[in-house]
Amino acid sequence: MIGHDPTRTYKAVVIGAGSGGLTLAIGLAGFGHDTVLVEAGRVGGDCTNVGCIPSKALLHAAVSGERDPFGYVRRKRDDLATREDHEMEEHEQIHLVRGRARLTSERDPHVVEVDAPDGTVHRVLADNVVICAGSQPVEFAIEGMSDDTLVTNETLFELHDVPGTIVLVGGGAISLEMATAFRDLGSAVHIVELADRLIGNDDPLVSSTIRAALERRGVVMHIGTSIERFDEPTRTAHLANGDTIPGVDTVLLAVGRRPRLDGLGLKEAGVETSDQGVVADGWGRTNVDGIFAVGDITGNTLTTHGANAIGRRAVRAIALPYLPKTGDPRAMANAVYSRPEIASVGLSPSEVEAMSPAGRRRYEIQMPGIDRGYTDDLEHGVAMVDVERFSGKILRAAIVGPSAAEIIGMFTLAIDQGIGLRKMFAMVHPYPSYSQVVGQLADDFARDTYPALPKEWWGMMRGRVKNRLARR
Amino acid sequence: MIGHDPTRTYKAVVIGAGSGGLTLAIGLAGFGHDTVLVEAGRVGGDCTNVGCIPSKALLHAAVSGERDPFGYVRRKRDDLATREDHEMEEHEQIHLVRGRARLTSERDPHVVEVDAPDGTVHRVLADNVVICAGSQPVEFAIEGMSDDTLVTNETLFELHDVPGTIVLVGGGAISLEMATAFRDLGSAVHIVELADRLIGNDDPLVSSTIRAALERRGVVMHIGTSIERFDEPTRTAHLANGDTIPGVDTVLLAVGRRPRLDGLGLKEAGVETSDQGVVADGWGRTNVDGIFAVGDITGNTLTTHGANAIGRRAVRAIALPYLPKTGDPRAMANAVYSRPEIASVGLSPSEVEAMSPAGRRRYEIQMPGIDRGYTDDLEHGVAMVDVERFSGKILRAAIVGPSAAEIIGMFTLAIDQGIGLRKMFAMVHPYPSYSQVVGQLADDFARDTYPALPKEWWGMMRGRVKNRLARR
Structure with a gap:
């Protein structure tokens, strides 16, 4: 349902309605617990709106002969997002609060403040706090390049026409998937990767094999370099190694993710963080009793299945506190x-x-x-x-x-x-x-x-x- | 190498150079044993020549934009068959004898007679006999239909043009794969199945699901009926249920397989058979000491991986006779x-x-x-x-x-x-x-x-x- 009771202490307040947060809210409701679910953007999070769902839909549309591939992607995305939104608004035990959540130093019960879009501030009281605020793309400007040209996964799926030439900055999962999709859609595709190989956290043989496979499909690789500047009139990307890519329509920035830590009040609440994000264990537990963190924000996992798996464990940790906390999370591919x-x-x-x-x-x-x-x-x-x-x-x-x-x-x-x-x-x-x-x-x-x-x-x-x- | 020494007693004579026979011959050679490999047709057997390899090649060619899909299929098939043939002719411990093998009542050592294409009869002496003679399609005539129209998997891959309309008789694995391939190649595809559902040895839900999926792709199903007669001038198939299929170019008979038992001298050798084929256990052992049977001829498995898996066990049974014969074959999907x-x-x-x-x-x-x-x-x-x-x-x-x-x-x-x-x-x-x-x-x-x-x-x-x- 929409809204919460500021005087009531809930079993948990869940910050973020993405893959991790939905697992928590629905899971705890399954145990009969009322939770407050705080979301500043769209229910469904990155996975539904700017991640797995639209990217896989585009990969499908690229080979299924869809006449309007981006229309297909948005229809799939929006249908699911609407359904998830509706589900949360209608759920009797999930209290959906729109706005940005901020932890405070108050702990007994935990107090989370929510800045609503209309400027009001809501107070939420809860025995437990679960931080599922996710991550966002690492962004930087490229000299000479306008915002119309430079997109991230958050704006890519708003395209209406297949770009004649697209440049993918970064050689990780997002770039490899989008290189596949855009090649199949007929774009000229360039990957620009600063490191000396693609998908650098994987094995070198994995890197060389996927590189060869994508090159065979016509993807042009620019490895060990970066875009130095962009010439808007000729739409030419000038690379640090002297190469140029002319006629560029779109540049996708996909060089990594960073946890959405800002404004969460982690310091006030005493929650430990590292460069990766909020420090949490295999049950989602942080250093503060009753404060959990699940999914991308922890950096332990950057996948939907990872957030779901740890989320399921966090549900058990909260709903069944007597449960022995033994055993590592299962292997995650x-x-x-x-x-x-x-x-x-x-x-x-x-x-x-x-x-x-x-x-x-x-x-x-x-x-x-x-x-x-x-x-x-x-x-x-x-x-x-x-x-x-x-x-x-x-x-x-x-x-x-x-x-x-x-x-x-x-x-x-x-x-x-x-x-x-x-x-x-x-x-x-x-x-x-x-x-x-x-x-x-x-x-x-x-x-x-x-x-x-x-x-x-x-x-x-x-x-x-x-x-x-x-x-x- | 080509030919054998008729005075020598070999470790084994292997009848048939298909998936099972090659596993046996190469496997026993790996243990240092000389074997005689008898083959009346092409080395590689059904899998290489008229089964897995050409069918999977056609399934690939149907979606990869090959301009000459059947040429692709034959090239893949012939390249592999030539290589396998060459390998057997060159192998120092495998003695390849061309002709039809026939078991005899002589057992110590076992004597197998081979009718060579030139009319001569070779005698082969061996401590063990392994029957890997395979299976062949069940065939019958259809009233009014010429041999040019009615093909089996043994002749299908000789096609040069994609048929405008193809009828697949039988609703098993071969028909389902070929329905897929020919639909993707643009043919009008009809399946005629006498039983009340496709792939009748599988679960009804499997049957109904694959039926719906193929119908959605445009395959026309004629279930619970058969072709009664064919009118050659109009190229119309008349079905028992009154339906007609006009303009038929090709009819594939794929109603089942039967073991190639004829002429093998099984009765003379005292080898037990059933309707399924040669009776053999999970190590390939028949009722006669030193006579084994592996693959389609046993009816225990009709797959290449099945013949390979039991073949590997038979190699161990022959080469390591002291090996305890415990444990069932592993699960075979x-x-x-x-x-x-x-x-x-x-x-x-x-x-x-x-x-x-x-x-x-x-x-x-x-x-x-x-x-x-x-x-x-x-x-x-x-x-x-x-x-x-x-x-x-x-x-x-x-x-x-x-x-x-x-x-x-x-x-x-x-x-x-x-x-x-x-x-x-x-x-x-x-x-x-x-x-x-x-x-x-x-x-x-x-x-x-x-x-x-x-x-x-x-x-x-x-x-x-x-x-x-x-x-x-």
């Missing part, structure tokens, strides 16, 4: 819905690197060499896994290729349940699925690990017969 | 690469039906209702799972939808490792992947199974918040 897709799960590459090389092994399979890659004429794709040397316990898996975001699920389950490649070895994958790459990784592990058996045996075991032949 | 795909794993629907209803539960999620289904405007798709009631142990899972053949892998692994939905409940799936449907199935299981927790809690837990909203 990352996925980029470029074509081909990218997915990874487990430790980060740097965490793997930090482990003793003697205790781990890396296996890699090129996906063009598996049979489905052969029938589909796949040119670029790879699956790789880092495992503990003898147990085959999975430290990290990463895939660049068709359906990577779905295939990764086998590794997610394996990590959750402590299943290593040793146990996955005899697994049978449907022929000729892309999942057969998992079987080949397990074969390679087995061949490498059990040298007591005749080495030729493993030569056979790696085959999936045809694959072995096709690789020659 | 079935996959149909139609668009959308179909995949299933575990017990058959009838095996599930035979179990006490009190001890099991069925959960179903419509895939258009998950978030990726929403952004992709998916109209038809479903995921379903049958589980043991309280443990959540997976009896059977089936999926109709994008990437079904990849998503099914999580259930394959779960079945192999005894992981039930209870343990899969907290699993985190990337947003917005299609794999999230697995999370929703687990949520439904948990809500249904643990009613001691407030029921509203489960209302929350089912959400992946947006999904819950989007379903309304």
